[in-house]
Amino acid sequence: xxxxxxxxxxxxxxxxxxxxxxxxxxxxxxxxxxxxxxxxxxxxxxxxxxxxxxxxxxxxxxxxxxxxxxxxxxxxxxxxxxxxxxxxxxxxxxxxxxxxxxxxxxxxxxxxxxxxxxxxxxxxxxxxxxxxxxxxxxxxxxxxxxxxxxxxxxxxxxxxxxxxxxxxxxxxxxxxxxxxxxxxxxxxxxxxxxxxxxxxxxxxxxxxxxxxxxxxxxxxxxxxxxxxxxxxxxxxxxxxxxxxxxxxxxxxxxxxxxxxxxxxxxxxxxxxxxxxxxxxxxxxxxxxxxxxxxxxxxxxxxxxxxxxxxxxxxxxxxxxxxxxxxxxxxxxxxxxxxxxxxxxxxxxxxxxxxxxxxxxxxxxxxxxxxxxxxxxxxxxxxxxxxxxxxxxxxxxxxxxxxxxxxxxxxxxxxxxxxxxxxxxxxxxxxxxxxxxxxxxxxxxxxxxxxxxxxxxxxxxxxxxxxxxxxxxxxxxxxxxxxxxxxxxxxxxxxxxxxxxxxxxxxxxxxxxxxxxxxxxxxxxxxxxxxxxxxxxxxxxxxxxxxxxxxxxxxxxxxxxxxxxxxxxxxxxxxxxxxxxxxxxxxxxxxxxxxxxxxxxxxxxxxxxxxxxxxxxxxxxxxxxxxxxxxxxxxxxxxxxxxxxxxxxxxxxxxx
Numbered sequence: 122x123x124x125x126x127x128x129x130x131x132x133x134x135x136x137x138x139x140x141x142x143x144x145x146x147x148x149x150x151x152x153x154x155x156x157x158x159x160x161x162x163x164x165x166x167x168x169x170x171x172x173x174x175x176x177x178x179x180x181x182x183x184x185x186x187x188x189x190x191x192x193x194x195x196x197x198x199x200x201x202x203x204x205x206x207x208x209x210x211x212x213x214x215x216x217x218x219x220x221x222x223x224x225x226x227x228x229x230x231x232x233x234x235x236x237x238x239x240x241x242x243x244x245x246x247x248x249x250x251x252x253x254x255x256x257x258x259x260x261x262x263x264x265x266x267x268x269x270x271x272x273x274x275x276x277x278x279x280x281x282x283x284x285x286x287x288x289x290x291x292x293x294x295x296x297x298x299x300x301x302x303x304x305x306x307x308x309x310x311x312x313x314x315x316x317x318x319x320x321x322x323x324x325x326x327x328x329x330x331x332x333x334x335x336x337x338x339x340x341x342x343x344x345x346x347x348x349x350x351x352x353x354x355x356x357x358x359x360x361x362x363x364x365x366x367x368x369x370x371x372x373x374x375x376x377x378x379x380x381x382x383x384x385x386x387x388x389x390x391x392x393x394x395x396x397x398x399x400x401x402x403x404x405x406x407x408x409x410x411x412x413x414x415x416x417x418x419x420x421x422x423x424x425x426x427x428x429x430x431x432x433x434x435x436x437x438x439x440x441x442x443x444x445x446x447x448x449x450x451x452x453x454x455x456x457x458x459x460x461x462x463x464x465x466x467x468x469x470x471x472x473x474x475x476x477x478x479x480x481x482x483x484x485x486x487x488x489x490x491x492x493x494x495x496x497x498x499x500x501x502x503x504x505x506x507x508x509x510x511x512x513x514x515x516x517x518x519x520x521x522x523x524x525x526x527x528x529x530x531x532x533x534x535x536x537x538x539x540x541x542x543x544x545x546x547x548x549x550x551x552x553x554x555x556x557x558x559x560x561x562x563x564x565x566x567x568x569x570x571x572x573x574x575x576x577x578x579x580x581x582x583x584x585x586x587x588x589x590x591x592x593x594x595x596x597x598x599x600x601x602x603x604x605x606x607x608x609x610x611x612x613x614x615x616x617x618x619x620x621x622x623x624x625x626x627x628x629x630x631x632x633x634x635x636x637x638x639x640x641x642x643x644x645x646x647x648x649x650x651x652x653x654x655x656x657x658x659x660x661x662x663x664x665x666x667x668x669x670x671x672x673x674x675x676x677x678x679x680x681x682x683x684x685x686x687x688x689x690x691x692x693x694x695x696x697x698x699x700x701x702x703x704x705x706x707x708x709x710x711x712x713x714x715x716x717x718x719x720x721x722x723x724x725x726x727x728x729x730x731x732x733x734x735x736x737x738x739x740x741x742x743x744x745x746x747x748x749x750x751x752x753x754x755x756x757x758x759x760x761x762x763x764x765x766x767x768x769x770x771x772x773x774x775x776x
Contacts, residue, residue: 153206153207154205154206154547155204155205155206155207155217155218157204157205157217157218161204161217161218164204165201165204165205166539166543168197168200168201168204168546169201169542169543169545169546169547170539170542170543170546171197172194172197172198172201172546172549173336173542173543173545173546174542175193175197176194176328176329176332176333176336177333177336177515177518177542180329180333180511180512180514180515181512181515184329184511186240187316187320187325188236188240188316188320189236189237189240190325190328190329191320191324191325191327191328192233192234192236192237192320193233193234193237193328194324194327194328194332194553195229195233195261195265195319195320195324195328195553195557196229196230196233196234197546197550198268198549198550198553198554198557199226199229199230199233199264199265199268200226200229200230201546201547201550202229202268202271202272202550202554203222203223203225203226203229203264203268203271204218204222204223204226205547205550206268206271206272207222207271208222208271225264225267228260228264229260229261229264229265229268231257231260232257232258232260232261232264233261235257236314236320243314247314248310250306250309250310250314254310254313254314255306255309255310255313257313258309258310258312258313258314259309261313261319262285262309262312262313262319262561265319265554265557265558266278266281266282266558268554269281269554269555269557269558272550272551272554273551273554273555273605273606273609276603276605277555277558277559277605277609278558280559280562280613281558281559281561281562284561284562284564284565285308285312285561285565287565287569287571288302288303288308288311288565288568288569289302289303289304289305289308290302291303291569297574297578298571298574300569300570300571303568303569308568311564311568312560312561312564315564317560317563317564317567317568318560318561318563318564319557319558319560319561319564320557320560321560321563321564322432322435322436322560322563323432323556323557323559323560323563323608323609323612324553324556324557324560325435326431326432326435326556326608327549327552327553327556327557327608328553329511330431330441330510330511330514331431331549331552331556331608332545332549332552332553333510333511333514333515333518334431334510334514335545335548335549335552336514336518336541336542336545336546336549337496337500337514337517337518337521338545338548339541339542339544339545339548340518340521340522340533340538340541340545341493341496341497341521342541342544343533343537343538343540343541343544344493344521344524344525344531344533345490345493345530345531346493347376347389347390349486349490349493350371350372350375350376351368351372351390351393351394352481352486353483353486353487354367354368354371354372354375355368355475355480355481356480356481356482356483356486357371357483358371359474359475359480360474360475360476360477360480361464361474362464362467362468362472362473362474363401363403363463363464363466363467363468363472363473363474364401364474364475365394365397365398365400365401365403365474365475366398366403366408366411366463366466366467367460367463367464368394368397369390369391369394369395369397369398369408369411369412369415370411370415370456370459370460370463372390372394372415373386373387373390373391373394373412373415373416373419374415374416374418374419374422374456375419376389376390376416376419383413383416383417383419383420383607383641383644383651383652384416384644384651384652384655386416386419387412387413387416387652387655387656387659388655388659390412390416391409391412391416391655391656391659392659394408394411394412395408395409395412395656395659395660396659398411398412399660401472401473401474401475402470402471402472403466403467403470403472404662405657405660405661405662405667406657406660406662406663406666406667406670407466407670408656408660408662409653409656409657409658409659409660409662409667409670409671410653410656410667410668410670410671410673410674411459411463411656411674412656412659412660413644413645413650413652413653413655413656413667413671414459414645414652414671414674414675414678415456415459416652417641417642417644417645417652417675418452418455418456418459418675418678420607420641421448421451421452421455421637421638421641421678422448422452422455422456423445423446423448423449423452424445424497424500424501424504426444426445426448429607429608429610429611429637429641430444430445430448431510432608432611432612432615433611433615433633433634433637434510436615436633437629437630437633439630441504441509441510442504442505444630445504446693447630447634447692447693447694448634448692449693450685450691450692450693450705450708451634451638451681451682451685451691451692453705453709454677454681454684454708454709454712455675455677455678455681457677457709457712457713458676458677458678458712458713458715458716459674459675459677461712461713461716462674462716462719462720463674465716465717465720465722465723466720466722468722468724469720469721469722469726489528490528490530490531492524492527492528493524493531495520495524496517496518496520496521496524497517499516499517499520500513500514500517503516503517521533522538551606552606552608555605555606555608555609556608556609556612558609559608559609559612559613560612562612562613562616562617563612563616566616566617571617572616572617572620573620575597575617575618575620575621576620576621576623576624577621577624579593579594579597579618579621580621580624580625587625590621590622590625591622591635591683591686593621594618594619594621594622594635594636594639595635595639595679595682597614597617597618598614598618598635598636598638598639598640598642598643599639599640599642599643599646600643601613601614601617601618601640602614602639602640602641602642602643603643603646605640605643607641610637610640610641610643611633611636611637611640613640614636614637614639614640615633615636615637618636619632619633619635619636622635622636622686627686628689628692628694630689630692630694631685631686631689631692631694632686634682634685634692635682635685635686638678638681638682639679639682642675642678642679645668645671645672645675645678646668646672647665647668647669647672648665648668650667650668650671650672652671653667653668653670653671653672654667654668656671673719674719676715676719677712677715677716680712680715680739680743681708681712683743684708684743684744684745687744687745688704688745690704691704691705691708703750704745707742707743707750707753707754708742708743710742710753710754710757711738711739711740711741711742711743711753712739712743713739713757714735714736714738714739714742714753714756714757714760715735715736715739715743717732717735717760718732718733718735718736718739723735723760723761723764724764724765724767724768725764725767725768725771726767727760727764731760731763731764734756734759734760735756735760737756738752738753738754738755738756738757738760739753740753741753741756742754
C-alpha cells in the first residue's frame with residue numbers, strides 16, 4: 122500500500138468519527154428536523170410526496186392562478202414544517218409530534234387554503250376585507266413567522282416583524298424614515314390579500330420554478346449523480362499539483378449550483394473532499410476554507426444559481442436564460458481565482474497530486490455513467506430552445522427517469538422515485554418559508570416607500586460618488602444577507618440595497634448581480650461565516666482561522682462585482698465582441714495576479730513589496746481601459762522575470 126493510500130485511509134477513518142448529523146444541525150437549521158417513525162413518519166412522507174406530485178403535475182399540465190398556486194404551495198409547506206420541525210432545537214432528536222404542532226399545522230393549512238376556497242369572493246370584495254378575511258390573514262402571518270423561525274433562524278422572521286411594526290409605527294420614526302402609518306387592518310390586507318406581500322413574486326417563483334429545480338436536483342441525486350461528479354472530478358483533476366483541492370472546487374461547484382445551500386453542500390461533498398485535501402498535505406483550515414468557497418460559489422454559478430436566478434429574472438422581466446448567460450463570466454472569474462490560489466498553495470507547500478493508479482479511469486467511468494450528465498445538458502438545451510424554466514425542469518426530470526434505466530446502479534425504481542419526491546419537497550419548504558416571509562419585507566417596501574428612502578440615504582452619504590455608493594451598498598448587502606438562505610438573501614438585498622445603484626444609472630442586471638454576490642458572500646465573511654464554520658467542523662480546524670482563509674480565497678468574488686458594474690459588457694450587456702474578449706482576457710490575468718497577492722507565491726516566495734505590486738497590477742487589469750491594462754501587463758512581466766530568477770537561484774542552492 123502506498124503512502125498516499127495510507128494517508129487517505131487515515132483521514133477517512135478520522136472523518137468517520139465526525140457526527141455529520143450533529144454538524145449539519147449546528148450550522149444548517151434545515152437539518153434540525155424530527156426523526157419520525159411509525160404512522161407519523163408515514164404521514165409526513167405522504168404529505169411530502171403529495172406536494173411533489175402536485176407541483177410535478179401542474180408544471181407539466183397547467184398551473185393554477187398565481188395566488189392559488191402559491192396558496193396550495195404554502196399550505197403544504199406549513200403542514201410539513203410544523204410536523205417536521207420542533208419548537209426548539211433541543212427537541213429535534215426526540216421522536217413524536219406534540220398535539221400543539223398538529224393544531225399549528227391545521228391553522229396554517231386552513232388560513233392558506235382559505236384563499237383557494239373563497240378566491241372568487243375575495244376578488245369580488247377586493248380592498249374591502251371582512252373580519253373573517255382579516256382573522257385568517259393574521260393567523261397565516263403568525264404561523265408563517267413561527268414556521269420560518271423553526272426551519273431557518275430568528276434573523277428572517279425578526280426582519281419581517283420589524284417590517285410590520287414599521288408599517289404601523291411609521292409616523293413616530295425619525296424624519297428620514299417617517300411615513301403616515303397604516304392600520305392593522307390595512308397591513309394585514311396588504312400582506313395577505315394583496316399581490317405584493319406574502320403571495321407576491323418571491324412565493325410565486327418558489328411555487329413554480331424553484332420547486333421544480335429542487336425536485337430535479339433530488340431526482341438526479343437518487344441516480345447517483347453526486348458520486349459520479351466526485352469520481353469524474355477525481356479523474357479529471359486529481360492527478361495535478363494539489364489535485365484534491367481542485368477536485369473539491371469542481372465537484373462542490375457543480376453540486377452547489379443545484380443544492381441551493383452552501384452549508385448543506387459543505388456538509389455533504391466536504392465529508393469526502395476535506396479529508397482528501399488533508400491527506401496530501403493541505404492544512405486543515407485551508408482545506409475547510411476551499412470547500413466552503415467552492416460550495417458557496419455554486420450559488421452564483423449557472424445554470425441554476427441556487428434558485429436566486431429565477432427571482433432575478435422575474436424582477437428584471439427577462440427570460441431566465443438571459444440571467445444565466447450574464448452570470449457566466451463572473452462565475453468563471455470567481456472559480457478561476459480559487460483554482461489558481463489552491464495551485465499556488467500546493468506549489469508553495471510542495472504538494473503533489475494523487476497517483477494515476479489510485480484514480481478512477483476516466484473513459485470506463487464516462488462509458489458506464491456519463492449519461493448522468495445528459496439531464497443537465499438537456500436543461501440547458503430546453504432553456505436555449507425557448508422553453509420556460511418550469512417546462513425545462515419538468516422535461517429534465519422526465520429525461521432523468523428514462524436515462525436512469527441505462528444502468529442498474531442508477532435506475533430510478535418506484536422506491537427511489539418515492540424517496541426523491543420526499544427529498545424534493547423537504548428541500549423546498551425552507552425556500553418556500555423564506556420567500557413567503559421575505560414577501561412581507563417587500564410588501565413593507567411598496568407600502569411605505571422605505572426602499573427609495575434607503576437608496577437616497579446611501580447616495581447622500583456617499584456624496585454622489587459611485588465608488589463610495591458601491592462600497593456602502595456592498596456593506597449593506599453583506600449585513601442584510603447574514604444568516605439568510607440564497608433566495609431570501611437576494612430578495613432582501615435587491616429590495617433594500619439595489620435601488621441605490623439604480624439612482625446612479627447602473628444597469629439593473631449589474632445592480633442585481635452586485636447585491637446578489639455580496640449577499641451570498643456573507644456565508645464566507647467573519648464573524649458569521651456559516652459555510653466556513655461548517656467546513657472547519659469537518660476539517661477539525663479553528664473556525665475563525667478557516668473563515669479568514671475563506672475570505673482570502675474568495676477575494677476575487679469581492680472584486681468581480683465592481684468590475685462588471687464599471688464594465689457591464691462582462692454581463693453580456695451591449696457587447697462589442699473584440700472589446701469583450703479583451704476585457705475577459707485581462708480580467709483573467711488580473712485575478713491571476715490577485716491569486717499571487719493572496720497566497721504570496723509565484724515560482725518562489727513573494728516578498729511583501731512584490732505582493733503589493735501584484736495587487737496593484739491586478740487592479741490595473743481589472744479596471745476597464747487600455748492604459749491600465751498595459752500597466753497591469755507590465756507588472757506581470759516584472760514579477761515573472763524577478764520570480765523566475767529567484768526560483769532558479771533557489772534551485773541552484775538546493776543542488
